[in-house]
Amino acid sequence: MHAPAQSSPAQENPARGPGITPARVPGDRVREAPGLLSRDGAVILTGHGNTSDALVVAAALVIGDRLRELYPHRVRTSHNGGLVHLHADSFDSTVDIGGVPHRRRHPDEDHVLVQCARPAPEGGASFVLDAYAFVDGLATSDPVLYDFLTGTDVDLYGAWAGLRGLPATPRVARHVEYTRTGRRIARRTDGAVPLHRDPASEHVDRQLGRLREAVHGAEASLPRFRLAEGDILVLDNYRCRHGREAHRGERTVRILTLRSSDAR
Template sequence: MKIERLQALDPAARTALTATGAVILTGLPNVPDSLPMASALLFGTSLRELYPHRTRKSVDGGVVGLHADSFDVVVDIAGKPVRRRHPDEDHVLVLLNSQAPQGGQSFVLDAHEFTDSLDAELKDFLTGADVDLYGRWAPTRGLPATPRVGRHVEYTRTGRRITRRTDGVVPLHRDPDADHVLSMLARFDAEVDRVQRTLPRIRLDEGEILVLDNYRCWHGRDAHTGSRTVHIQTVRTDDA
């Protein structure tokens, strides 16, 4: 997929994001505050929820495989439940703050197109099998105790497709089809690993923001040497 580089103030940026599921924004300061600014410029009054930005610094980091940004985190602040992440965040913005001396290129996949290309058995699993989306992370503090049950491919009530990818997926508790689910998950992982090796690499410049339709596109990055820092913002819009 071809990802355009456009000025953040260019109205064509929203059109490009809608058309391909991804766009690279330029022209904003290389600071975390540029993330909510970019969100406002892109989505305007359709911006519904903006979650706390996260800074990720890695030193001699390994490969981060293809994934969609989603998590289910609720914390208690002064006795009030506050949602810090949402399972159905529909866009993610990644600002490259400092580039690694070597490696660290990004890659992006149109997940709708990819999963549509899989064999019938895998497609039936992804669209028809309920799984626990974050069960592998159950001990993590802040995650709700109730399992988050869903399917890899679902649709919102407005008809928008969600194609999920998370390494937290496990079979439902005492699922009689658990062995089949595990087999399908292993096959799915193998197909994702295969396509990941073929994707073109994108070397962001410092200060550039990679914006992704989180329902449609998965992303990752190559291993790198030295230090690399990104700032990340996830949002929900009216389309979610």
């Protein structure tokens, strides 16, 4: 049941393209989900109750004894919502409750679960990009951007420095890195800015803009899929970026992020 958190580089198969259509796994076959998540980076669990408890149960079933930390549930309701561009869930937030620090979000959340609590009556289809395949493709199609992603430090959340709960200390990292256990991280955050007084700030800003354009440009070609009420999309957050199309009417999702023992 407890398959490795990601496939080895030889198994990533970037030649297949960066689009992912997650396999759907009903509740009576949930033991297949860890292997599919390892292979594809994403899987959809069907047949679960439309409750926040179902997210916790799904996390335990798919991640198993590698589950290390769960972060608070988030409920997102949108009314006639616009396009949500490809992104990976990542943030760094700690709050004080009764004099005790409590972490609400972690920069190294390596899995995210999204449950459709109320599907939109029109639109709202989801799409997922395999960021490993996307980055590997840049090595030949855009080596300058590839070198930037793999070789340049940025402040991951500097654009949001004024938010309460966000640490004042810059979070310095590269967009593409590896954990000590060998997992590859392919980040995507709109909060990234050049390091303070970085002499290459203009170059960094230019490459951040080019990355945004490249990611947005990839969205139209990605396969679409819809989540029915209660469906849970499970993502390897180190590997995948996800988004959704605009929709009419009201749409609600529940989100649970976590860290496994394979995370940084």
